[in-house]
Amino acid sequence: MSPELVAVRRYPIKSLDPESCERARLVEGGRIELDREYAIVDRPATAPHPDHDVSGSGGYLNGKRTDAVHRIRSSFDPDTNTVTLWTTGSNRREQFDMGDRTALNAWLSEYFRQAVSVRRTDAGGYPDDRVASGPTVISTATLRTVASWFPDIDVEEMRRRFRANLEIGGVPAFWEDRLYADHGEYVAFRIGDVRFQGINPCQRCVVPTRDPDTGERTPEFRTTFVDRRQQTLPAWVSRDRFDHYYRLMVNTRVPDDERYGHIAVGDPIEILRTRAA
Incomplete structure (x- = not known):
């Protein structure tokens, strides 16, 4: 071998x-650099959110919580610090700035039909x-x-x-x-x-x-x-x-x-x- x-x-x-x-x-x-550096959480960007809080209403919007997350397609570009999102079966793609995530949070909130936001941490990511x-x-x-x-x-x-x-x-x-x-x-x-x-x-x-x-x-x-x-x-x-x-x-x-x-x-x-x- x-x-x-x-x-x-x-x-x-x-x-x-x-x-x-x-x-x-x-x-x-x-962790590998950039791996799980960001996470979608079930509260608006203006609300406090302790890092790694996965309980109750402060938890991640992930596959354990909802099968809707599987229908989101994504392409991340580390050189421009942007992410492009679309949904399975759709040709409409939208690019978002990961520095100012206002537009990204709005897209995801509309998709999940609830207020969500993308959080970032350098302290070990979100494994x-x-x-x-x-x-x-x-x-x-x-x-x-x-x-x-x-x-x-x-x-x-x-x-x-x-x-x-x-x-x-x-x-x-x-x-x-x-x-x-x-x-x-x-x-x-x-x-x-x-x-x-x-x-x-x-x-x-x-x-x-x-x-x-x-x-x-x-x-x-x-x-x-x-x-x-x-x-x-x-x-x-x-x-x-x-x-x-x-x-x-x-x-x-x-x-x-x-x-x-x-x-x-x-x-x-x-x-x-x-x-x-």
């Missing part, structure tokens, strides 16, 4: 479409896992295998459903399950010159069960996934890490002294050791 990084994806606005890049820098919180807030990892072979469980879903759609940051090639399906260990331990591994800590298999939400373009629920997606995941779980994986089998992808952390390093497509991946957390 020759594990290597074959894709890097970041999601500038949490829950919207990804941006692929050949090279990326790791920043505050261990789903505040403890293991580094890039998420999956292999191409895993995506292919999981797609084979569903006759009407191809690999690209499965990639969009699971929304990983880093994709590994040159390995068999579920190889990334080697990147975590028992409770209270982590697996140290290196991508290029940057060290990571593999923490746990990612617990999935309702998002992968839906068509990423329409938000329509795929019948029996979770039931089929759980059954096949249990059947195909590698023998060397500790089943104690699976209180349920609706888990796929690896959550990571990045040590403080590795932040602000760079990773790039083509970087080799090396497992180093398992250590106590």
